[in-house]
Amino acid sequence: MVQIPNTPTSADVARLAGVSRATVSYVLNNTSAVRISEATRRRVHEAARELGYVPHAAARSLRAGHSRMVLMPAPAIPVGPLYSRFLNELQWALGRLDYTVVQYGSVGLEGDEAARAWAELRPVAVLVPGAGLGPQGVAVLKRSGARAVVTLGPGRVEGAHALLMDHDAVGHCAGAHLYARGRRRIGVVLPGEPGLEVYSRPRLAGVREALRGTDATVTELPLAYTEEAAAERAARWTASGLDAVFAYNDEYAMLLMRALQDEGVRIPEDVAVIGADDLVLGRLLRPRLSTVHIELPSGQDLAELVDRAVRDPGGEPEVHTVLGASVIRRESS
Amino acid sequence: MVQIPNTPTSADVARLAGVSRATVSYVLNNTSAVRISEATRRRVHEAARELGYVPHAAARSLRAGHSRMVLMPAPAIPVGPLYSRFLNELQWALGRLDYTVVQYGSVGLEGDEAARAWAELRPVAVLVPGAGLGPQGVAVLKRSGARAVVTLGPGRVEGAHALLMDHDAVGHCAGAHLYARGRRRIGVVLPGEPGLEVYSRPRLAGVREALRGTDATVTELPLAYTEEAAAERAARWTASGLDAVFAYNDEYAMLLMRALQDEGVRIPEDVAVIGADDLVLGRLLRPRLSTVHIELPSGQDLAELVDRAVRDPGGEPEVHTVLGASVIRRESS
Structure with missing residues (x-):
């Protein structure tokens, strides 16, 4: 020993x-x-x-009554390069303002139950991506000393600052684009990976919204992220009569496009394909993949909001719409 | 107010x-x-x-003299789906053992300086991916109450448990494969994104090792992750006389392969291409991309090691080699 x-x-x-x-x-x-x-x-x-x-940071924060810890639940789903870059930038910006960013692994915890676990760490601010936190969770966090709670999600939660990330807009863009390209029977991929519903449901709703009152139809296409699932989907394609697909993101779009091409379906003549995320890889396929470019909030702006809110915890909650979405048309649509 | x-x-x-x-x-x-x-x-x-x-978790851990917090520095580089899945599994497994996983944003901090910042949070265990932590950092963590320090990297650090992740093996596989396919003038991509040297340098060393004493040559190919950089590299390819390339990972391989094809270079007749990571997307290109499949340690095994080490902090440090690497040959090599 x-x-x-x-x-x-x-x-x-x-x-x-x-x-x-x-x-x-x-x-x-x-x-x-x-x-x-x-x-x-x-x-x-x-x-x-x-x-x-x-x-001892804990002893120090006990004495001071609060910490400099900014807590973020760690995402339980695979994060893409876009989110990864945003997170890096945010950490740098908060670090410069003398905050410590801590990502909390909250796999298995949800909503207000998760909020109680976060509260135990006595963070000075909490950033919550996605939906799920309710007004009660916000209250628990504030009672335990958090001066700022910021949600990054689809809607506002009472008592919290909100960065509204409107994934409807992503689908809306895609739907409007396909319609403008003359397509009328539009499929929308619903990804099979668990946890992505938070994004895929509003994207689907956005497509429906864009096509409401037109002569176009929307068909939901559940799809697992495997070559086999894509091949099966492609084999049944002609019978479906769909002439366009918004494939949730670029990775699903690439998967499905390849399977369709292997079935002899011509892209974009027979079927127009559009993804989202504007990955470099989407430009490497032939035809080059059309995509919805998504603009996340700047890490610097979010860091400044956190600092503002910590200094003035009684201020009115701020609400900002931060997700930008625009179509980049290439050759697949 | x-x-x-x-x-x-x-x-x-x-x-x-x-x-x-x-x-x-x-x-x-x-x-x-x-x-x-x-x-x-x-x-x-x-x-x-x-x-x-x-x-108050901090007050509780002050009373108890230790916490249930397992601290991991958050990676400062974009993580791929492989690492992302490993992290998820690890969080679940540690959660079931009643530990709380906290990822600490250590952007801007390095080595033993980072260790001091981590020590302030008084974690009961610290998992450190990559190189950089020295014996002094381990000592700081232990003095501040960490019962277990586990490194996930290329080598052992005194006083810490080690999961050896030997990225030389990834390059070694790739080099031996290209040699066996009859290639003798082998390029190795060094990715331009900062932070990846930790992986790219040992992969390069592995290729050199595999080809030592043979008639093959190794050429370093620095490459930024942009279409422009790949096109430039491809335009100079014929002059280089290289007949094969290990492209660091699948994403760089896909980028370079497309640029070479656009220059009229035939894959694999003129140039054999192999990546690493075994991404689904690599199978979507034509020709299908050969790759090195990498096996990360299981999150469950690592969680059990942490628990064992916390219960017996005086035990001998464990050392395990955990990175598996094997070639999956498809059509590009």
């Missing part, structure tokens, strides 16, 4: 530096309210370094 | 339930050492619910 080293405490640092524990706390927390000589400060820092003393 | 609700404390719960604070703490922490009647327990739970009281 290896001996586990004891955790050095601020009392150890005080002893080595020959000062009081209060002085250690003042120096290491950079308190400016108390005058402490440069020499003493140096002695405390040296003792802390020598002992390998690390302040 | 909206009134911010006061955070209810355990004293409020005690008052409403008509019991002592100690009793509240015993009940809500499920302490079995103290006998408390069912009726009292119910009264405490009801009061807690009524007030919306949420225990």
Whole structure:
């Protein structure tokens, strides 16, 4: 058995530096309210370094009554390059404002139950992507000391700031585009991967909305992300009579387009195909894939909203519409 | 200005339930050492619910001397579907063992400096993907109470458990495969995205290793992930005389293969192409993309290692080689 080293405490640092524990706390927390000589400060820092003393964020936040921790539930679904870039930018921006971003693995927890688990960590702000958090969850978080709760999702939740990410708009774009290209029997792919309904349902609704009152029809096409499922779907295509498809995103579009081509279906002559996300890979297929380009909010703007809300926790909740959607037409539609 | 609700404390719960604070703490922490009647327990739970009281994880871990928090630095590079699935599985498995997984945004922090920031959160275990953490960082984490530090990377770090992820093996596979296919002038793509050197350098070294002592040559091909960069690289291809390329991963392989085809280079007759990651999309191109299939460790196994290490913090560090690599030959090589 290896001996586990004891955790050095601020009392150890005080002893080595020959000062009081209060002085250690003042120096290491950079308190400016108390005058402490440069020499003493140096002695405390040296003792802390020598002992390998690390302040306890939890103890510090207990004393201060709040932390600098911004908590985000970690997404339980595979994230694409777009979201990944947004998250990076957000972390940088919050880091510059001296916040610590913590992603909480909330797999298996939902809605207000998840909010209680988050509240236990006493974050100063909570960013919640997707739907599911209710007004009660927001209240739990605020009672436990969160100064700001920001939802990134389809709708507003009482008491929380909202970045409205309107995935209806993505489908609306795609539907309107296919209609304008003369298509009237339009399929919409519903991806089989669990967890994507949050995005796929509003995208479908957007297509329906774009085509309401026209002579076009909308057909739902459930599809697993496998070559076999795509091949099966393609084999039944001609019987379906569909002349266009909005394939949820570029990956599903590429999968389905290949299966259709293998069945001898001509793209776009027989069937127009459009995806979403504007992946580089979509430009590598022939014909090149048309797509809905999605613009996420800037990480910098969101970081500033968080900071504003933390400084003025009593302010009115802000509501911003942040999702931009526009069609990039290439050769497949 | 909206009134911010006061955070209810355990004293409020005690008052409403008509019991002592100690009793509240015993009940809500499920302490079995103290006998408390069912009726009292119910009264405490009801009061807690009524007030919306949420225990403070930090206070609890201060009392207990440790937390159930498993900390992982959040990756600063876009993660692929493979890693994303592994992370999900790991979170589920740790959740079932009653651990909380927290991903810490450590963008901008490196090595032992990052370790100090992680230590402030007093995790009971820390999982560190990639290289960068040194023995000093491990010591800082252990002194601050972490019972287990597990690295997921190329080598061992003193004092830490190691899941060895040998990316040399990925390159070695690819190099040996291309050689066996009769290729002798082999290019290796070095991706331009920052942060990927951790993987691309050992993959390159693996190719060199596989071809050492043969008549084959290895040429480094830096490449940005844009169509323009790929087109430029393709335009200079014939002059380079290369007859094969290991393209780092499937995405770079698809990008480069398309650019080469657009230049009239025949795949695989003129140039054999192999990627890595075994993405579904690689099977959609024509010719179908050959690839190195990578097997990550199982999240379940890693969760069990963490639990074992937390229970026996003085045990010898475990070392496991976890990365599997094998060639899947399709039509491009």
